[in-house]
Amino acid sequence: MLKVNKLDHCFGGLRAIANFNLTVHENGIYGVIGPNGAGKTTLFNLISGIFKPTQGEIIFDGKKISGCKPHEIAKLGVARTFQNLRLFNDLTVTENVRVGILNRQSNKTWRDTILDYTASDSRQDDIIQRLLDLVGISVRSADKAGSLPYGMQRKLEIARALATQPKLLLLDEPAAGMNPKEVMGLVDLIRSAKREFNLTIILIEHQLRLVEALCEEVTVMNFGQVIARGTLAEVQNDKTVIKAYLGEGEVG
Amino acid sequence: MFSRYGTLKNAMCGLGLVALLLLPFIIPTFWLRIFTGVSLWVGLALSWNMIGGYMGYISFGHGAFFGVGAYATALVMAHTPIPFGIAILISGTLTYLFARMVGYLTFRLNGTYFAIGTWAFAEMMRQVVLLLPFTGGSYGMRLPPVVNEGFFYYVMLALAVAVLIFSYFIFEKSSFGLKVKSVREEETAAQTLGIDVEKVKNQVFALSGLFPGVIGGAYAYWITYIHPDSVLGPLIADQMVVMVLLGGIGTVFGPVIGASLMYIGNRIIWVTWGDSSSYLVILGLAICFIIRFLPEGLIKLPIRESLRRIGVGARQAIPNEEVR
Numbered sequence: 001m002l003k004v005n006k007l008d009h010c011f012g013g014l015r016a017i018a019n020f021n022l023t024v025h026e027n028g029i030y031g032v033i034g035p036n037g038a039g040k041t042t043l044f045n046l047i048s049g050i051f052k053p054t055q056g057e058i059i060f061d062g063k064k065i066s067g068c069k070p071h072e073i074a075k076l077g078v079a080r081t082f083q084n085l086r087l088f089n090d091l092t093v094t095e096n097v098r099v100g101i102l103n104r105q106s107n108k109t110w111r112d113t114i115l116d117y118t119a120s121d122s123r124q125d126d127i128i129q130r131l132l133d134l135v136g137i138s139v140r141s142a143d144k145a146g147s148l149p150y151g152m153q154r155k156l157e158i159a160r161a162l163a164t165q166p167k168l169l170l171l172d173e174p175a176a177g178m179n180p181k182e183v184m185g186l187v188d189l190i191r192s193a194k195r196e197f198n199l200t201i202i203l204i205e206h207q208l209r210l211v212e213a214l215c216e217e218v219t220v221m222n223f224g225q226v227i228a229r230g231t232l233a234e235v236q237n238d239k240t241v242i243k244a245y246l247g248e249g250e251v252g
Numbered sequence: 253m254f255s256r257y258g259t260l261k262n263a264m265c266g267l268g269l270v271a272l273l274l275l276p277f278i279i280p281t282f283w284l285r286i287f288t289g290v291s292l293w294v295g296l297a298l299s300w301n302m303i304g305g306y307m308g309y310i311s312f313g314h315g316a317f318f319g320v321g322a323y324a325t326a327l328v329m330a331h332t333p334i335p336f337g338i339a340i341l342i343s344g345t346l347t348y349l350f351a352r353m354v355g356y357l358t359f360r361l362n363g364t365y366f367a368i369g370t371w372a373f374a375e376m377m378r379q380v381v382l383l384l385p386f387t388g389g390s391y392g393m394r395l396p397p398v399v400n401e402g403f404f405y406y407v408m409l410a411l412a413v414a415v416l417i418f419s420y421f422i423f424e425k426s427s428f429g430l431k432v433k434s435v436r437e438e439e440t441a442a443q444t445l446g447i448d449v450e451k452v453k454n455q456v457f458a459l460s461g462l463f464p465g466v467i468g469g470a471y472a473y474w475i476t477y478i479h480p481d482s483v484l485g486p487l488i489a490d491q492m493v494v495m496v497l498l499g500g501i502g503t504v505f506g507p508v509i510g511a512s513l514m515y516i517g518n519r520i521i522w523v524t525w526g527d528s529s530s531y532l533v534i535l536g537l538a539i540c541f542i543i544r545f546l547p548e549g550l551i552k553l554p555i556r557e558s559l560r561r562i563g564v565g566a567r568q569a570i571p572n573e574e575v576r
Contacts, residue, residue, distance in 0.1 A: 036474075048444050049444075050440060050443070050444070068444070069448070070443035070444050071443050071444075071445075071446050071447055071448045071449070072442075073444075074443070074445055074446035075432055075446050079444065079445070080444050082440075082441065086438045086440055086441035087437075087438065087441070088433070088434050088437035088438055088441065088442075089437060089438075090433075090437055091433060091434065091437060095430060098427075098430060098443050099430055099431070099434040099442065099445055099447070099448075100432060101444070102427055102430065102445075102447070103445055103446030103447070120310075134396075160441075160445065162445055163444075163445075164445055
């Protein structure tokens with residue numbers, strides 16, 4: 001459903017993504033791991049349209065999306081979360097999710113937009129309630145997003161992304177800063193979200209516990225390139241991967 | 253809970269409106285002119301608040317929309333038999349389109365650069381008006397005088413109330429308003445949720461340029477004499493910014509409070525000390541004080557809580573109550 005072909009992206013002279021290929025099939029969970037600065041988040045920024053690739057193409061559902069604007073890609077069914085949270089801090093939890101829902105009504109007229117009082121739409125309220133229940137933060141629905149504890153903010157980002165009814169969900173370090181117990185909770189959450197919304201997921205993660213529990217295929221990146229691909233057990237024993245993480249051993 | 257609270261609130265609003273409508277029959281012309289000015293500035297401050305408050309883009313170019321509106325109405329009424337009511341609508345349409353164009357160019361800029369860009373546009377318009385052959389240059393333009401203070405009071409009041417209602421429904425109640433706020437809070441996230449950020453920014457800027465154009469047109473006909481410094485000077489945009497900051501940025505009633513207090517204060521100083529620029533010194537000190545101690549504006553004073561208990565003031569911070 002997603003195909004990344006010979007993707008290149010340069011920041012000035014730095015080649016952040018180099019000849020990158022990835023094929024994603026429907027209903028899978030794919031992991032992307034790699035040392036810091038390997039280009040993982042850049043990859044997400046390219047898929048979601050925040051950056052335009054220098055070369056190469058990204059095909060989603062048979063349509064070329066590289067070069068499209070972020071909101072166009074979002075409307076096609078790609079949603080994402082951010083590594084360094086990007087919530088609407090001054091809006092309430094409910095409002096944050098509601099912004100995601102607006103995406104669904106793309107062909108509304110100008111008149112509907114004015115006359116649709118956001119506060120009184122019960123159908124929207126049901127959807128929001130369901131999403132907040134799913135991620136387990138409905139008790140805080142009236143609070144400002146910025147006032148939530150870190151873990152809840154991460155979950156709110158997931159709820160907000162799900163509100164756009166995506167086919168493909170990109171999770172950028174969803175477990176960052178979580179303890180082992182919270183990580184297992186997140187694994188359950190991602191599984192049930194995938195089941196309920198029939199999602200395909202790509203996730204970037206440093207916590208291998210989460211990758212191990214969820215991902216069928218793992219891509220290891222370093223310096224913008226794929227250095228290994230396979231199941232987690234396979235890549236963990238790969239020589240290049242060990243080298244990338246630990247550096248080359250000294251002889252002697 | 254809603255009914256009792258709502259009835260009281262509606263009663264207060266109704267009383268206030270009746271008082272405002274009866275004002276021309278109660279107070280002397282001198283004060284009526286001051287209240288006309290209050291309405292004018294409330295309208296302008298609310299317009300600026302659309303882009304500065306809800307969108308989070310600080311524009312120093314909004315004086316230009318006021319000035320262009322004033323000149324457009326003056327030109328239309330001087331050269332054609334088109335009546336006042338239609339002339340100000342022409343002004344509004346013109347400044348709306350003008351804002352679309354300015355927005356298209358300046359929204360490539362961010363933060364401070366946007367502020368400077370809009371300011372440069374405003375300054376450009378002042379120079380254009382000085383140079384054009386049909387605007388009277390630095391001599392300005394004169395309109396046929398109409399001495400009817402009551403009429404202008406009602407016109408300005410109607411415009412101010414229109415902008416207020418428009419702000420309330422568009423920015424506080426509609427899904428468009430939610431889009432705008434989400435863009436203000438986090439542009440990148442808003443984009444990835446399917447919001448066309450560029451389009452939203454341009455729409456808001458154009459809307460916030462529409463009303464100053466209409467108000468500017470009404471001002472020209474009221475004052476009957478306009479010149480580049482009086483309608484296109486930088487102080488007009490500056491005052492809009494300060495009024496909104498004083499009252500409370502990004503709220504519906506903040507700009508109303510800020511504009512009323514500042515304009516009345518300005519006039520009181522003018523009455524007591526004559527026409528001097530000394531009030532600018534006081535204004536400057538007031539800005540420092542507000543930014544330092546009350547960055548959210550007067551509307552966030554604890555007074556608001558007690559007012560709310562008796563049913564006055566904005567309640568935008570508690571959206572859940574609207575559902576019931």
